[in-house]
Amino acid sequence: MVVLSVVLVFLVLGRCESELDSQIPLEATEWGIPDQSLPGSCQPAPTCQKCILSHPSCAWCKQLNFTASGEAEARRCAGREELLVRGCPAGELEEPHGRQEVLQDRPLSHGVRGEGATQLAPQRVRLTLRPGEPQQLRVRFLRAAGYPVDLYYLMDLSYSMKDDLERVRQLGHALLVRLQEVTHSVRIGFGSFVDKTVLPFVSTVPSRLRHPCPSRLERCQPPFSFQHVLSLTGDAQAFEREVGRQSVSGNLDSPEGGFDAILQAALCQEQIGWRNVSRLLVFTSDDTFHTAGDGKLGGIFMPSDGHCHLDSNGLYSRSPEFDYPSVSQVAQALTAANIQPIFAVTSAALPVYQELSQLIPKSAVGELSEDSSNVVQLIMDAYDSLSSTVTLEHSSLPQGVDISYKTQCGGPEKGEAGAARGQCTNVKINQTVDFWVTLQANTCLPDLHLLRLRALGFSEELVVELRTLCDCNCSDDQPQAPHCSDGQGHLQCGMCSCAPGRLGRLCECSEAELSSPDLESGCRAPNGTGPLCSGKGRCHCGRCSCSGQSSGRLCECDDASCERHEGILCGGFGHCQCGVCHCQANRTGRACECSGNVDRCISPEGKLCSEHGLCKCNRCQCLDGYYGVLCDQCPGCKTPCERYRDCAECGAFRTGPLAANCSTACAHTNVTLALTPILGDGWCKERAMDKQLFFFLVEEEVGGRAVLRVRPQEKGADHTQAIVLGCIGGIVAVGLGLVLAYRLSVEIYDRREYMRFEKERQQLNWKQDSNPLYQSAITTTINPRFQGADGSIL
Known part of the structure; x- marks a missing residue:
């Protein structure tokens, strides 16, 4: 009720405010002053x-x-x-x-399919930077058709994924067929994960370690952290055969050890068999993940070392020794290996993985059905999204070097400058996009630095030989x-x-x-x-060697003592020599503060200072008797409205400053009242002493006598007071109505509750004073010290 009352009060106030504003005329004038960019400051230097x-x-x-x-x-x-x-x-x-020299620039492969296509150009550039001076480098990318793909399927084999495993066993052939529709070279591999084999993540009871599933009759394998099952291959039958041999396992807690699996899949590139092509890692699970610090629950304190630890059987053998990796470790490993993860997870875990995807570059998230029946379509949709998104990133920068990106994604307009990476979405096959990379060194680099620019998810890269120019030649x-x-x-x-x-x-x-x-x-x-x-x-040697900005035979001139404009020596538009500013062309003044332009002196009619002044420093200096920014106002040059206003008021209404001697002061005018409601452009609008608006028209000025036609404004009621009182009354009425409605609803509710209570009491079938379970006391004890009403001891 309180919220409703507040809303209604604001609505009433808004209505009142709009009605009052409609009666108040507003005028506004905006002045635009263009910005001026001043040149940089250069001070004397000894070498x-x-x-x-x-x-x-x-x-x-x-x-x-x-x-x-x-x-x-x-x-x-x-x-x-x-x-x-x-x-x-x-x-x-x-x-x-600074300068740039292109060392290798193979042309982009328009219309070429497959692994041999050139998608990134140039391939090698030598860039020399002068400290403080930015250099812009153009990088071109062409999305080629049929680029090879390596796909590694990483599956959660905890017991809750039992139904999904049956679907994945039939996945290999269907997935290869769909991927071969977009590329001729596809390879697929398989790995699985559960969790660390320590308490409290899994049960360490020997019988539970051997068979962690709930039913003893089910096919179940002991828990493990990560196992690489099948290296990347183009044989769909081998994929289905190896996956068919897999069985589910089990653990105790809900989060899984997926981060261990992702990190090992990214680090163990030789064992997985990754090629230098588009690399996809499909991660399927129905729950969240453990991250760095969770290992302390199991007594694991050593952080993940970021190395591959797969044994001869493909198992992550040292999982109980190292803690789970952090999100940043996983993101860094995937980016370094140029792997694009696709998180295919169920609806319950979807929000968590969507947040995770924001922290991992070039990743995608899809909702997996409960039995993974849509996994093929999910992978294809994610692959289309990833391959149509082109993200240009760089390797680590040396200290003192800044980089920024500006993208042009196929259209005439460029993207916003200053981005930390370049990115274009919805890039089509054989479409070219441009990245403008700006590099600036703020210090001198001691040695040559190789900077690598790479489009995430693609194998090609641009190598920039980065040097700094820190000496004169x-x-x-x-x-x-x-x-x-x-x-x-x-x-x-x-x-x-x-x-x-x-x-x-x-x-x-x-x-x-x-x-x-x-x-x-x-x-x-x-x-x-x-x-x-x-x-x-x-x-020195009979001659003065001046310091700083001093000059002259005896250092008598100070080249830093010239006048300043807005705190800048010679306004930044000249140089100081012996205390005098020598201005650039089109600049004048003692501090070069005056511009030779006259654009601010031109009136709307195209006249310079309205022909009533001189333009100096792009400002009008008006002649005597004129004023205003453009010298367009003159106090001694009254308009007809100004000359006849007082006579029109006293002649029509007998008010105003000339009311006492109107006939004498306005003998040169003839005032008549006009009844026509039509007003033209020549009518003058004025306000009388009684605050009433009126209009008058100077019809003719012949022989020094003017005919004035005056028409009072049609009187209308002043609704301001009524509006204000109406608003206040409306607010009070709404408040009282809400209070009464609230009190009435409480009263009705209380009466209904009381009536229901009386009805239930009347329906009771036992008497209140006759309890069949009650029995009177058998023994009665009298306190001998108890005093009666008369004070005697009973």
């Missing part, structure tokens, strides 16, 4: 190697004598555009970029270069690295000359006052 590693937008100028007198060699590192503006020739720029490398003071230094990337004991930009002086006063005089102002190099550098 070319550190320059290209600092930011992907950085370049290095290796031109000899590029830096001016006193300018730090670190200023060779800057953005490409800035270096070109400063006079560095394009041929002298060292700006390495300048062609001017010259030991004992004549440019460096006749062999006093090593020339590399346009900069001298001085020999021991030599200093200066060109290694022109020795350390012994540093203490000479004459050399220091060249680093001071002409009057000899002030600090060396203006306190912004060091004096």
Whole structure:
């Protein structure tokens, strides 16, 4: 009842709100401001190697004598555009970029069937990454027809699967026939599982170990963890023969040891006989599974070691030694072996396996009938779903390298970028899909790394030879270069690295000359006052070597002191030189903050600032007397509606600011009342002092006299108060009605219960004061200490 009342109250409130909103006029104006992407920041660096590693937008100028007198060699590192503006020739720029080289690219096999088809291209690529700069690689996949299949049937042989075993014994031929309809090469194998042979999972009583089934007359085999029965073969009769020899077993608890079986089937590839083709593992069970940690119940504490442990009879011999594997171990083993699991389970266990499938890549789940009669169709449906889903994944990445995917599944539009894997569903035979793989290195890799990209469920892979570009390849490398003071230094990337004991930009002086006063005089102002190099550098060999963004003969210029716009030096649209911003084309202003565009100054009529102003920095600067974003408003330029509003009000209603002297103030107007209800575009809408709306039309202005036709708005009742009171009354009425209905229902219920009680009491056939089983007391005992009403002891 409470819930119903709350719902009704909200309905009433919603109705009231909609009625009130319908009487309130709303106006909204939206302004759209386009985003601006600012270029990356590149700071000075002492060497070319550190320059290209600092930011992907950085370049290095290796031109000899590029830096001016006193300018730090670190200023060779800057953005490409800035270096070109400063006079560095394009041929002298060292700006390495990542590159890719296709080493092997066999064409995709359109229309080719079978194992020899090429479905993934390219097959081998050499990729060189500059740190911070992404590289995009295109990977193509073509789904070929008739691709070979290996199918391993893994069955739960606990006692509850007795009926299902009879069906599986006849499965081999039917399953091979159905699979041969889609591929010419099919092989099938068989394995079974129960549970670990320790308490509390199975009974360890010797007689129960030999025969765990409930009936002694049934054919039953001892329990086991996992047994590989038949390696993959194309002989359907061999499958039916080996499965026919199997019999059910039994265990104590409901969960089974299926994870042990899946892990061994994935790890023991040689014993199972897996080929390098599409690998399917069909897992059938009617119950859930044990996972890591459950082994502690049986005293097993050692985690699964992830190795194959099948003996000569195909049994998982060391099952009692190792705990059950975890979900991540199973998923990792299946992915590494390129096996696609199909979980065929009954309806009771279906939700659990659906959750498990979310954690295992390229897996499918189907509902198995109670006797496994639909297992062939279930396998075929799952195979169609898996083979039509193409998922591209990668092997482990080196530290500092990021990868993302963007897919194009046959249509013109690309999928969303930034995905952790590439995936396309419902891919048809001979359909090509594209994966755009973006790789970015954030650090330098010490060695070559082989990255493998593979479509899950298929044998082919793309090998990417991954390297990083972390050094400059300048062609001017010259030991004992004549440019460096006749062999006093090593020339590399346009900069001298001085020999021991030599200093200066060109290694022109020795350390012994540093203490000479004459050399220091060249680093001071002409009057000899002030600090060396203006306190912004060091004096080397009589010349200033400036630090940071300082430049000039005495480091007097600070190239980081220019004005900023939105916190960015020169607004990001110019470079700072000696405190002055040198802006890019189409940019002006002290901080390059002004754009040369005029799109924000164009009025809807196509006029620049409505022809009442100038456009500066893409904003209108209005002339005197005009205002507004587009200079389209003028307080001294009133419209006819504004000029005649007060005269129309006082002439028609005797109200308004001119009501006291209407005849004098509005002598130039002639006001008449209009009875027609039709309003045109020229009518002015105004509100009188009594809050009544009215309309007037300026019909003519001849000789300075205007004729005004005024029509009051048709009076209508103000329903606001009625709506509010109606809403409140409705809420109160609904609440009272609900309370009364609840109280009436309780009263009726109580009366009915009382009447039923009276009717049952009247139907009793024995008297309340005569109990045939009651007998009076034989002995009566009087307490001698008991006092009577008069206080005497009786």
